[in-house]
Amino acid sequence: MxxxxxxxxxxxxxxxxxxxxxxxxxxxxxxSVKQTFGGDLEGVGEVEWLMCYRPDQxxxxxxxxxxxxxxxxxSGSIVxxxxxxxxxKEARGPLxxxxxxxxxxxAGISGRGELRAPLGGQPSASLAYDxx
Numbered sequence: 001m002x003x004x005x006x007x008x009x010x011x012x013x014x015x016x017x018x019x020x021x022x023x024x025x026x027x028x029x030x031x032s033v034k035q036t037f038g039g040d041l042e043g044v045g046e047v048e049w050l051m052c053y054r055p056d057q058x059x060x061x062x063x064x065x066x067x068x069x070x071x072x073x074x075s076g077s078i079v080x081x082x083x084x085x086x087x088x089k090e091a092r093g094p095l096x097x098x099x100x101x102x103x104x105x106x107a108g109i110s111g112r113g114e115l116r117a118p119l120g121g122q123p124s125a126s127l128a129y130d131x132x
């Protein structure tokens with residue numbers, strides 16, 4: 001049976017550094033981010049983002065997020081993979097639970113969802129999941 005989870009999160013820390021830049025504003029950066037989730041996804045998240053910024057400061061990103069806590073009341077940890085884009089107003093992208101990443105009561109979990117982080121607004125995540 002497919003279950004639904006929704007959550008909001010706050011960013012506790014964001015440590016971003018460029019590793020390639022040009023004079024026109026293009027750059028590649030890496031950010032180490034810590035987050036706190038509340039809702040159906042609850043716990044602490046740590047994510048590594050790789051980002052490609054364009055001169056207009058829009059960007060594409062990829063990341064792996066490890067969430068330690070609960071999903072729908074079950075405890076353990078999962079890893080979520082995402083690719084997405086920041087259009088200058090909102091970062092948005094699909095989430096996929098990495099196969100085999102669930103631990104504890106989350107062993108065997110699979111699913112997909114979406115990450116949304118509006119500039120100056122409340123970031124959120126949604127997930128449709130089930131267990132093998």
